[in-house]
Amino acid sequence: MAIRTILKQRWKGLLLFLAVAGPGIITSNVDNDAGGIATYSMAGSFYGYSLLWSLLPIMVALIIIQEMSARMGAVTNKGLSDLIREHFGVKVTVYLLIGVVLTNFGNVIAEFAGIASSLGIFHVSKYASVPISALLVWLLVVKGSYRSVEKIFLYACLFYVTYVVSGLLARPDWGEIGRSLVRPHFDLSSGHLGMIIGLVGTTIAPWMQFYLQASVVEKNILAKDYKHSRLDVIIGSFIVTIIAGFIVLTCGATLFKAGVRVETAADAALALKPLAGKYCSALFAFGLLNASLFAASILPLSTAFLVCEGLGWEDGVNKKFSEAPQFYGLYSLLILFGAGVVLLPRIPLFSVMYVSQIINGIVLPVILIFMLILVNNKKLMGRYTNKRGYNIISYVTVAVLGILTIAYIFTLIVH
Amino acid sequence: MKQFVFFSEIHGRAVLDTQGRPIGRLDDLKVRLGELFPKVTSVVLKKDRRPKHWALAWDETEALNEGPIKLKPGAEDRITTLEVGAAELLLRADLLDKQVVDTFDAKIERVNDVHLLIVDHELRLVHIDFGLRGLLRRLGWLKPVDSFTNWLFAYSLPEKLISWKYIQPLAADLKSRLKLNVTMRKLHEIHPSDLADILEELDQAHRSSVFQSLDLETAAETLQEVDPKIQLSLIESTTEERASDILEQMEPDEARDFLAELPEEKKLKLMGNLGQSRREDVEELLRYKEGTAGSIMTKDFIALPRDATISLAVDAFKKVFHPLESVAYIYVTDDAEHLVGVITVRHLVTCDRQETLGGLMNPHVIRVNIEDDIDRVADIFNKYKFLALPIVDTDNIIQGIITLQDIVEDRAKEL
Numbered sequence: 014m015a016i017r018t019i020l021k022q023r024w025k026g027l028l029l030f031l032a033v034a035g036p037g038i039i040t041s042n043v044d045n046d047a048g049g050i051a052t053y054s055m056a057g058s059f060y061g062y063s064l065l066w067s068l069l070p071i072m073v074a075l076i077i078i079q080e081m082s083a084r085m086g087a088v089t090n091k092g093l094s095d096l097i098r099e100h101f102g103v104k105v106t107v108y109l110l111i112g113v114v115l116t117n118f119g120n121v122i123a124e125f126a127g128i129a130s131s132l133g134i135f136h137v138s139k140y141a142s143v144p145i146s147a148l149l150v151w152l153l154v155v156k157g158s159y160r161s162v163e164k165i166f167l168y169a170c171l172f173y174v175t176y177v178v179s180g181l182l183a184r185p186d187w188g189e190i191g192r193s194l195v196r197p198h199f200d201l202s203s204g205h206l207g208m209i210i211g212l213v214g215t216t217i218a219p220w221m222q223f224y225l226q227a228s229v230v231e232k233n234i235l236a237k238d239y240k241h242s243r244l245d246v247i248i249g250s251f252i253v254t255i256i257a258g259f260i261v262l263t264c265g266a267t268l269f270k271a272g273v274r275v276e277t278a279a280d281a282a283l284a285l286k287p288l289a290g291k292y293c294s295a296l297f298a299f300g301l302l303n304a305s306l307f308a309a310s311i312l313p314l315s316t317a318f319l320v321c322e323g324l325g326w327e328d329g330v331n332k333k334f335s336e337a338p339q340f341y342g343l344y345s346l347l348i349l350f351g352a353g354v355v356l357l358p359r360i361p362l363f364s365v366m367y368v369s370q371i372i373n374g375i376v377l378p379v380i381l382i383f384m385l386i387l388v389n390n391k392k393l394m395g396r397y398t399n400k401r402g403y404n405i406i407s408y409v410t411v412a413v414l415g416i417l418t419i420a421y422i423f424t425l426i427v428h
Numbered sequence: 429m430k431q432f433v434f435f436s437e438i439h440g441r442a443v444l445d446t447q448g449r450p451i452g453r454l455d456d457l458k459v460r461l462g463e464l465f466p467k468v469t470s471v472v473l474k475k476d477r478r479p480k481h482w483a484l485a486w487d488e489t490e491a492l493n494e495g496p497i498k499l500k501p502g503a504e505d506r507i508t509t510l511e512v513g514a515a516e517l518l519l520r521a522d523l524l525d526k527q528v529v530d531t532f533d534a535k536i537e538r539v540n541d542v543h544l545l546i547v548d549h550e551l552r553l554v555h556i557d558f559g560l561r562g563l564l565r566r567l568g569w570l571k572p573v574d575s576f577t578n579w580l581f582a583y584s585l586p587e588k589l590i591s592w593k594y595i596q597p598l599a600a601d602l603k604s605r606l607k608l609n610v611t612m613r614k615l616h617e618i619h620p621s622d623l624a625d626i627l628e629e630l631d632q633a634h635r636s637s638v639f640q641s642l643d644l645e646t647a648a649e650t651l652q653e654v655d656p657k658i659q660l661s662l663i664e665s666t667t668e669e670r671a672s673d674i675l676e677q678m679e680p681d682e683a684r685d686f687l688a689e690l691p692e693e694k695k696l697k698l699m700g701n702l703g704q705s706r707r708e709d710v711e712e713l714l715r716y717k718e719g720t721a722g723s724i725m726t727k728d729f730i731a732l733p734r735d736a737t738i739s740l741a742v743d744a745f746k747k748v749f750h751p752l753e754s755v756a757y758i759y760v761t762d763d764a765e766h767l768v769g770v771i772t773v774r775h776l777v778t779c780d781r782q783e784t785l786g787g788l789m790n791p792h793v794i795r796v797n798i799e800d801d802i803d804r805v806a807d808i809f810n811k812y813k814f815l816a817l818p819i820v821d822t823d824n825i826i827q828g829i830i831t832l833q834d835i836v837e838d839r840a841k842e843l
Binding site: 090099102103104106232235236327 | 524527563566631655
């Protein structure tokens with residue numbers, strides 16, 4: 014009898030976990046978007062294993078920051094831009110939102126660049142692939158069928174496992190990897206600094222904080238069920254880092270060794286050769302396309318939501334266009350211009366993806382400061398304010414990113 | 429002399445004593461609620477670099493004009509520390525940038541600015557500004573934007589002001605529930621299904637405080653309309669006594685649906701507090717499996733023996749207060765309570781009072797078994813266009829009815 018009750022409770026606990034599981038893990042999978050795959054591939058192919066170490070502190074920071082977002086969502090039941098508006102007033106909100114919209118716009122462009130370059134492998138012209146996928150993404154959300162497609166996107170994320178297998182098959186030098194993790198290599202060249210900022214910016218993207226908090230609010234997770242969400246966030250962050258690590262590692266073991274510097278999707282696809290042989294290009298193209306489409310359907314939407322929430326405009330995909338004109342207008346413009354930029358002739362697709370992630374890294378500390386002020390507000394968070402350790406790690410992240418950014422800009426000017 | 433002034437136009441103005449020396453800056457205005465257009469009672473001062481707020485009665489200031497705010501002689505000695513009573517509101521701290529309920533349009537809006545009326549020396553809160561103009565005014569962009577749109581399109585952005593009498597502020601300090609009870613009355617003018625939409629948009633704390641302030645009947649109707657996830661959180665923040673009172677107000681089939689979604693423990697507790705007859709009704713309904721006719725049927729019907737006269741039926745009809753579609757038909761039973769016929773309400777009006785139901789009834793009753801699938805019920809409604817259908821058990825004894833309304837609600841839930 015006693016055992017049965019315990020089992021029943023366990024079962025209930027598991028069910029509850031599955032019910033609230035999602036926001037963290039989904040956010041993490043969207044996080045490995047076109048910009049992510051491009052940046053990780055470049056990091057591995059340019060610098061071998063020498064930047065792998067940076068993923069460990071990034072993971073710690075990712076867990077801490079995502080946990081704060083989820084906690085704020087569960088305790089206040091409000092989105093991040095909502096809280097910023099109520100706490101910092103309209104002026105700060107508007108200028109901050111302009112910055113966030115521009116940053117997210119960069120990411121939207123990156124997603125469409127990802128679509129263009131993945132289908133480019135199959136010799137599909139970007140002048141066909143980009144407009145069609147833009148229309149597809151737009152319809153998916155406006156027609157409200159996104160929820161049903163989300164699961165397909167999520168399953169397709171299993172593609173990342175191919176990096177793990179390919180990495181193992183490439184027989185990397187584990188001794189060298191171990192040494193680079195224990196003895197971090199760091200230099201002050203602008204390429205190196207930019208790459209580290211890009212790695213941080215793609216793994217801990219500013220938009221993720223808005224999106225994760227909004228998802229937690231939408232799922233109506235209460236403060237008392239919050240510990241399940243925390244687990245969800247931690248698992249999600251682990252998944253992101255392991256995948257990122259294996260992309261860097263695989264590219265290091267294959268491309269870096271062969272002296273290939275990733276500049277196109279075809280280059281990056283070669284990393285999957287140990288697993289897929291001559292099919293590596295097709296496999297990579299499929300993975301990149303899925304990642305890009307997944308993020309391209311979430312990013313413009315989440316941006317439109319956060320702006321309307323902060324400025325008090327009607328939002329929601331179940332409203333008519335005339336009821337929520339700003340919401341649909343912004344959403345449509347982001348897709349239209351995001352896709353439009355990629356259609357410019359001779360635009361270097363991989364550089365676009367990479368640069369957008371560097372901008373993410375530069376904007377992140379600003380968002381973090383706002384989050385930290387809010388999460389430490391007793392009136393708002395009650396007994397759920399940050400513990401001291403959290404604050405230390407967060408402020409260190411802000412400081413390190415700030416210093417890296419200044420150093421990076423300095424090296425750019427000097428050159 | 430202007431007749432109206434926006435709060436943003438006087439916020440931050442210098443406050444001077446009679447000699448023209450600066451005392452501080454106008455940081456906020458305090459109004460006393462209760463009147464239709466609340467009067468500004470105090471001006472809140474902020475002295476440079478001091479975090480504490482100071483208050484001074486509005487009467488102590490000279491007439492308001494374009495420049496700084498001047499105090500009457502000796503007023504600076506009557507400055508006190510700021511205290512906010514239960515029926516008082518601070519315009520900036522409690523209203524600006526916050527969400528309020530617009531009871532006119534039945535939706536949540538964000539306050540961009542506050543419109544004040546100047547009568548003699550009094551200031552009264554008359555309108556809330558939700559519009560883009562208010563937003564631009566706060567940002568200091570209104571004049572450039574106005575001259576631009578005038579020059580280019582010969583057009584000015586419209587004002588979007590809503591009278592204060594339609595505004596329901598949400599309490600700033602949720603710990604003081606008192607404040608809510610004073611002012612929440614206006615919410616009862618909103619239709620429960622609109623109220624449910626509003627509740628869904630609010631955060632947890634505001635949601636439960638609004639819900640607590642509703643009367644039992646409105647609370648019951650609203651509770652049935654909100655999302656099940658929110659139902660649970662609302663009922664958990666309600667005392668068990670009140671929760672049971674709310675449950676008493678619901679139709680038994682609605683109460684059944686509501687209870688079926690709750691965790692077992694909570695369900696039993698709430699049912700324990702219900703009155704005997706209501707509890708038995710609900711318990712019976714809960715016995716039927718989800719998706720069967722029994723699970724959505726209602727007990728509100730009239731059944732009479734076949735030898736009863738029309739005049740008896742009219743009396744029975746007069747005594748009940750069920751919704752109209754529940755009593756559109758009167759069911760006729762034999763001595764063993766088997767369902768044998770049906771007459772419509774029209775008979776009550778048109779037929780001779782002395783005739784018996786057995787003589788007038790239609791013996792071909794379309795009926796549904798209590799275990800039948802709801803899909804089948806829906807098909808029958810679709811085919812025969814009834815307003816209600818009788819539900820019988822295996823012995824052909826009438827147990828309840830399903831109304832058109834019930835089936836519409838059930839189908840709407842599945843969409």
